[in-house]
Amino acid sequence: MSDAKTVFKDCDVDGDGYISTVELKTALTDLAIIPTENLIQEIMNHYDEDANGKLDFEEFEKLVIDLKTFGEADPEEVLEMFNTIDQDKSGYIDEDELRQVMTEHFDTNDDKTIKAMVKMADKNGDGKISISEFIAIMLSLNK
Structure with missing residues (x-):
């Protein structure tokens, strides 16, 4: 299982197939990134392509790929x-x-x-x- 799938599955606490902003904070922490409110908002603005207030796996995976690039x-x-x-x-x-x-x-x-x-x-x-x-x-x- 890929890193993104593992983190997604672990952070999708309610099992609804989406990462909420609360779950996103946990995911970022697992990826060793400090989840400030501004960062959460910027991420949602950029990656929540359907603007439903949560990230599906594809949106989350794009985030993980980009975060790995941040170094x-x-x-x-x-x-x-x-x-x-x-x-x-x-x-x-x-x-x-x-x-x-x-x-x-x-x-x-x-x-x-x-x-x-x-x-x-x-x-x-x-x-x-x-x-x-x-x-x-x-x-x-x-x-």
Whole structure:
């Protein structure tokens, strides 16, 4: 059984097939992450794709995969930064969103630079930056 399945099964205390916010706190603790209220809210905002207030296994598994990628980064800060840049809340950062951030914070919106940044971060070639791709870039910057 995978780590995600084991943690999901262990944390789904009521056995309803979903992880509630209360159960999520337990799951995060099991994954050695401090479950602050802000982090719980950011996770639900990002991973609760059907907005039902709880995570099914597929949503939870995406969270576990991304959390494993965090490594030494502060998950709360990285999620907050990603969600700030992801203006349309699509779960991805596209060129327009990156251009807006670069214009606001770095006074540049050079199309070549923006395209190069997306290409550098976009490991699967879909033309946008996922949370896991964003985390990988953030971790590489902190080395």
